[in-house]
Amino acid sequence: MxxxxxxxxxxxxxxxxxxxxxxxxxxxxxxxxxxxxxxxxxxxxxxxxxxxxxxxxxxxxxxxxxxxxxxxxxxxYAYFPTANSFPAMLADMLSGAIGCIGFSWAASPACTELETVMMDWLGKMLKLPEDFIAGTHGQGGGVIQGTASEATLVALLAARSRAVRMILASDPQRPETDITSKLVAYSSDQAHCSVERAGMIAGVRMKKIPTEQSDKYAVQGETLRRMIQEDKAAGLIPFYFCATLGTTPSCAFDHITELGPICNAEKIWMHIDAAYAGSSFICPEFRPLLNGIEFADSFNFNPHKWLLVNFDCSTMWVRKRSDLIGAFKMDPLYLKHDHQESGRYFDITFSCYSQSIRFRSLKMWFVFRMYGLKGLQDYIRKGSNEVNETLLKRINNGRKIHLVPCQLSGQFVLRFAVCARTTESRHIREAWRLITQLAEEVMQELPN
Amino acid sequence: MxxxxxxxxxxxxxxxxxxxxxxxxxxxxxxxxxxxxxxxxxxxxxxxxxxxxxxxxxxxxxxxxxxxxxxxxxxxYAYFPTANSFPAMLADMLSGAIGCIGFSWAASPACTELETVMMDWLGKMLKLPEDFIAGTHGQGGGVIQGTASEATLVALLAARSRAVRMILASDPQRPETDITSKLVAYSSDQAHCSVERAGMIAGVRMKKIPTEQSDKYAVQGETLRRMIQEDKAAGLIPFYFCATLGTTPSCAFDHITELGPICNAEKIWMHIDAAYAGSSFICPEFRPLLNGIEFADSFNFNPHKWLLVNFDCSTMWVRKRSDLIGAFKMDPLYLKHDHQESGRYFDITFSCYSQSIRFRSLKMWFVFRMYGLKGLQDYIRKGSNEVNETLLKRINNGRKIHLVPCQLSGQFVLRFAVCARTTESRHIREAWRLITQLAEEVMQELPN
Structure with missing residues (x-):
């Protein structure tokens, strides 16, 4: 052809x-x-x-x-959403044609640099602490991984390498195999199976922190603190905690504002996995769910799930670029180039497992620009005050049931009050069916 | 949009x-x-x-x-070629639109099945032993990985898990951390840096086997045998050898016909990394370079380098699917489906690190069909008897130098003999410049 x-x-x-x-x-x-x-x-x-x-x-x-x-x-409605948007598809076509393999700055400067800058753009949309933004005086930055599984593993490897370095610094004679055999990592018993798998791959002990239905399946600070104390008493070395914001079974949010300070005090690497829920944090009303990020060493979520950037695009930020690079760095002559140490960007080779990557940031660039932050927020909200007003009008025009709206923090809310002495649960069920049906009609009339 | x-x-x-x-x-x-x-x-x-x-x-x-x-x-001319063909780009467009995440058969049967069958097609082009072909009575098959780095790691993890299982079978009380701390893997000192990195990630000892310029930098059977004996004597457990066919610095080929039987006798997993050179094995004249594959546990090369399938497409075959699945299997309820155990295919989740993948086999399907095996072989050979004949005609028509052809195994060969008593090295250099220049002209006139 x-x-x-x-x-x-x-x-x-x-x-x-x-x-x-x-x-x-x-x-x-x-x-x-x-x-x-x-x-x-x-x-x-x-x-x-x-x-x-x-x-x-x-x-x-x-x-x-x-x-x-x-x-x-x-x-x-199975598994999770995977993003699919026309701008991302166009960007992917271009990426395929350029067809560069971005494993270092020299292998294609545009590929490395656009990735770093797009990660900054997205980090700013999420209001991440400055430490995580490459274009600042901090030491951190972001990099695209293929999947959240990869990000979890990469963070674990960086944590393992940091822990070994710290212990060897005070006890240089201790054999490395002795250190790694004592390491212990933690995650919620609700965490995704890839977290346990990361422990298997890295060959370190991974303990599941029990959660309770009464706590909405969130990991509590007290539970982690107790496990750490018990493990330290038994001679183990706690070094990594993977917090989940939005677990797979029930969308539980671990209490990172409590857990973060514990990890920081114990020099435990806290990685935050918000694979699915993370996209919502670009909306100010959902951003409080990310409070506690200031204690994290790394953070990851998947724009390829819920932010209109086609798979694969799993975005990962670290507080210190050097921690990631330290976990992976190899220096063969064929990867050396003139500008190796000179910029605030990641050489991909040193920050991913795969070494080679496609020009994935083009998708982010096309999507962020063609939707704008507001367009992306609208997509997350998938609705607006206008839609709610239309729905209310439709409900009241039908004259079968009647309700009035209210305002809550700027949102137009449909307010359903059970008023009549004669209302039974069958009436409420019937009302709910009607509301649901009208809401579906309204949603179907929306442009995509 | x-x-x-x-x-x-x-x-x-x-x-x-x-x-x-x-x-x-x-x-x-x-x-x-x-x-x-x-x-x-x-x-x-x-x-x-x-x-x-x-x-x-x-x-x-x-x-x-x-x-x-x-x-x-x-x-x-830097690094290595990365494939780029129009059929592959068209397939990638389609893959982006379908946008399925193929982590299990149920997540998209076509994605899982086309991958298995395309791996069989390619395996047959390479004349792999039947053991590696899924559509036979063997227990093996192929799966697409992102990069050769991933394949090397995946093979190492499968080998580690097999070794631990074997030792625990005879010594169930032995702590797993004790076993892994004794494991030792081997590769050539010429192997790609990703091999060493795989050892780092898996937390196992990785030893480099010295090679000599006089052996064209190939690993010799005798050297491996000696290292294994020494390591066993020191209480270590040899479990993995990564052979390279075509090293990065000099395209050296390890002697797998010698090395394979040693690995088999010692129950060492032999993985063959032919990332770049592997594509050439579809040509009968290059296939002998793969002799010894019959001793391998796994084999990998990158059609995304030299076989016209755009990145990423790193093809990996294993002799026993269950070895790969054993290294990774997790069984959360949200990944279970009715047909889990019923086919000769891989659930991707259990055979890659990333868990999620794009519909990458579409690229193979488009490319294999639109080039045909002959078209792919022509691309590897990048030349033909006709081209060589044209070149000879051009040389002789110029009347500056004169040579005659010969036939070798069906190939039209330009035969350069130093004949005259008065020929000096400057004449030969001049002749070579002329031949090179005319060859370039002929190549530039070829259709892509």
Whole structure:
């Protein structure tokens, strides 16, 4: 395929994509196939001779689509959202064409620098402490990882390396294997399975902190403090705590304002995993949920879940760049370049596990600019005072039930009061059904 | 941006990409910027209000391109090639639109199954032993990783977990930390820095096997055998050897036909890293370089380097799927599905570190079909008998030097014999300059 054919086929693909997304709700959201369905639909081996593009494209509907779980169908409520926006897709096309492998500044300065600056933009949207922003006098900054699992592991490795360094500084003769065999990391018993897995990979003990339903499954400061004391008494070395803001099963928020000072006092690395919920912190009304970030050593969330930046884009900030670099740095001659030590940016090689990365920050740049902060906030809120007013009008015009609004911190709120002496629970259920139905109608009329 | 605007902007982006790639050689291959160049070109913060697409697009030339190292410029000879083909870019567009996160079969059956089958297609192109092909009675199969660094680590973790299991089977009381503190892994002193890093991450001892210039920097069986004996005598547990086929500094090939049987006898996991060179094994004339694969536990190379599949696509095969799954398996309820144990495919969650992946096999499918095996082989050979004949004709028509061809295993070879009594080295240098210059002219006239 030459560039001329690509011009034609690329435009056809753009239409195919637009058609797919415009009509996605007509497809069954979950495929009706059995394991092994695909193998029987295509040859056993790659063709010897080239096939035409038409041959390939017609197989998208025949082979691929019957087996796709449509994550962008409005009927998809499983797992978690994964972002999908037109600006991000356009940026990804460009990223594929530039096709640079950004493992160091020299490998593509634009790739390294745009990433650092986009991480600053996003950090400022989240009102992160200055320490985490690269373009300040602090020592921190942000870097894109592939997934929150990677970020959790990278933070754990940096913490392990810092702990070993600290102990060796006061006890240089102690064997490193003795130190690592005594290390102990903590996370909530509600944390994502990738946290436990990070411990397995790094070969360190990982303890689950018990939580209670009565505490809404949040880790309490007192529980962590007790475990640390017991472990220290038993000769172990507490070094890492992964806090979760928004757990997978119940969206529990660990009490980081309590937990952070404990970690700081004990020189335990506190990593905050807010993979899904983190995007909401760009709205001032949700930002208090991130209070306590000032005690953290690292923080991560996934714009590729809920901030319209297509997968993969898992954003991670650290308070000290040197902690991350120290965990990974290798210095082969083929990665050296003139500007190695001269900027406030990360050489990706030293801050990710994969070493090589695509030009992922282009997606952030396109999305942040084409939505603007307000557009992103609207997307998180997925609603507005206007929508609520419309809903109320619709409810009252129906004349079946009647309610009045109120204002709460600038929000237009529908106020439902149980007033009549004769109201029974069946009336309330009926009212709720009506409100839900009208709300759905209103939401469906909204532009995407 | 709605779908209608995406149709327009997407088509403009397709043209922008085609223009970029058609005219890439007019751009300076390495950018003339200093660290920090980009920050001054864009605002300090994301905009509050949305910008237009025009605003964003005009900044590609102003902000991004001045800082791009153009990996696809024909003048780029640094690091290694990274693949870039039109079919792969089209597939990536589709992958972005489907936007599924393939961490299990249920999360998108097509994603999991196409990956398994494409790995079989590619495995068959490489004539891998049946053990590595999922669609057979063997227990192995292939999975896509992000980079060779990841594959090396994943293999190391699987090996560590297998070694611990084996030792615990005969000595169930032995503490796991005692076992891991005795484990020792090996690789060539010529191996890529990511191998050493994998050892650091997994917290195991990694020893470099010395190589000699006189052995063309290849690891010799005898050297490995001696190190293993010494380490066992010292109470260590050899468990992993990473062989390299094509080292970064000099393209050395470790002697895997010698090394494999040693590893097998010692129950050491042999992983083969052929990141760059591996693509060439699809050509029968280069396939002998992979002899010894029959002794390997895992094998990896990067189609995203030299096989026209855009980054990232690092293909990894294992002899036993259960070894990989054993290293990673976690069983949270939210990842369970009906068909968990029923197919010859990998649930990605259990075979990669990242847990979540994009629909990367679409790129392989598009590329393999639109090039065909022959097209891919032609790309590796980047030349043909016809090209060599043309070159010879051009040389002889010039009448400055004269040579004749010969045939070697079906290849048209230009045969250069030093014949005249009066030939001095300056004549040979002059002849070489002329041959080189004419060869370049011939190559430039070839279609891409």
């Amino acid at each position: 030459d560039a001329a054919e690509f011009r034609r086929r690329g435009k056809e693909m753009v239409d195919l994509i637009a058609d797919y997304l415009e009509n996605i709700e007509q497809r069954p959201v979950y495929p009706d196939v059995e394991p092994g369905y695909l193998r029987s639909l295509i040859p056993e081996e790659a063709p010897e001779e080239p096939e035409t593009y038409e041959d390939v494209v017609k197989d998208i509907e025949r082979v691929i689509m019957p087996g796709v779980t449509h994550w962008h169908s409005p009927y998809f | 709605d779908a209608a605007e995406f149709r327009r902007r997407g088509k403009e982006m397709v043209d922008l990409i085609a223009d970029y790639l058609e005219n890439i050689e007019q751009r300076p291959v390495y950018p003339d910027v200093e660290p920090g160049y980009l920050r001054s070109l864009i605002p300090e913060e994301a905009p509050e209000e949305p910008e237009t697409y025009e605003d964003v697009v005009k900044d590609i030339e102003r902000v991004i391109m001045p800082g791009v190292t153009h990996w696809h410029s024909p003048y780029f």
